[in-house]
Amino acid sequence: MNKNVILQDLGLKDYKETWDFQELLFQKTLDIKIKNRKEDSRLPTPNHFIFVEHPHVYTLGKSGDIANLLVDESVLAEKGAKFYKINRGGDITYHGPGQIVGYPILDLDNFFTDIHKYLRFLEEMVIRTLAEYGVKAERSKGETGVWLDVGTPFARKICAMGVRASRWVTMHGFALNVNADLGYFDLMIPCGIKGKAVTSLNVELGKQEVDLNEVKGKLLKHFEALFEAEIIEQEKTSA
Incomplete structure (x- = not known):
């Protein structure tokens, strides 16, 4: 088993361009797995971890409800934001500068x-990271992602997650708000969960x-510790 993970930091990158890059890496891995099965071979499959920040964008998962976007696309355009329906799980999510997006x-x-x-494990990676800053984060039952003050009137989400998997190959991932402009979240019902x-x-x-x-x-x-992986860093690159 190959536990090396190739790290790429794309910096600030358009959502659609990054999505296309993910799809390319995802399909290359699937192709190797299909070839291995057909030819009874054992070619190693690669693992990737992409860091990126996106310009303002809203994405809706395949099980999401468009009603959770509270404004039309003309308002988004005024705000300098884009909108995409995508092939991950989950509902509506916002990405923007000051947010660390990770795509394993x-x-x-x-x-x-x-x-x-x-x-x-992805949630635990974020929980352990936030603990290093003295922030007690946790899971909320039935709600994917990472939260603070679960079970109180002050419950709030700090990290959203949504993934896709095929033949055990993953894509999409997590979005951790670090220096995010929270005003952009007012234009939607985050992850389709009202009152949070x-x-x-x-x-x-x-x-x-x-x-x-x-x-x-x-x-x-924390990713390396949880997944017993080894990160192989690449220079900052463009998709």
Whole structure:
């Protein structure tokens, strides 16, 4: 099993361009798996971890309800935001500058074949990272992602998640609010869950800005520990 994971940081990158890049890596891995099955071969399958920030964009998962976007696309255009219907699970999500988006494109045959465990490990990676900043984060029963003050009137989401998997190959991933402009969340019902607020790490710490690269480093450290993986860094690149 190949537990090496190739890291690429795309910086600020258009959502659709990044989605296309994900699809390319995803399909290449699937092609290797299909070839292995047909030819009874054992070619190793690669694993990738993409970090990216997106310009303002709203995405709707395949099981989502468009009614959870509270404005039409003309209002989004005025706000400089785009909108896409996409092929991950989950409902509506916002991405924007100041948010760390992570897309692990893993062959889970290299780790464990359990999507539930995969999602819990991604959540745990974020929970452990936030703990290093003194922020107590947790899961909310029946709601994927990472939350603060679960079970209280002040419950708020700090990290959204939505993934796609085929033949145990994953794509899409998580979006952690670090220095996010929370005003953009007012244009939707986050993840289709009414009555729940959204927060960002800088707000919780009372800081104007948190070092994004520092947070990325902590996320990767916990990812490596949980998945028993080894990150192989590449230089900052473009999709």
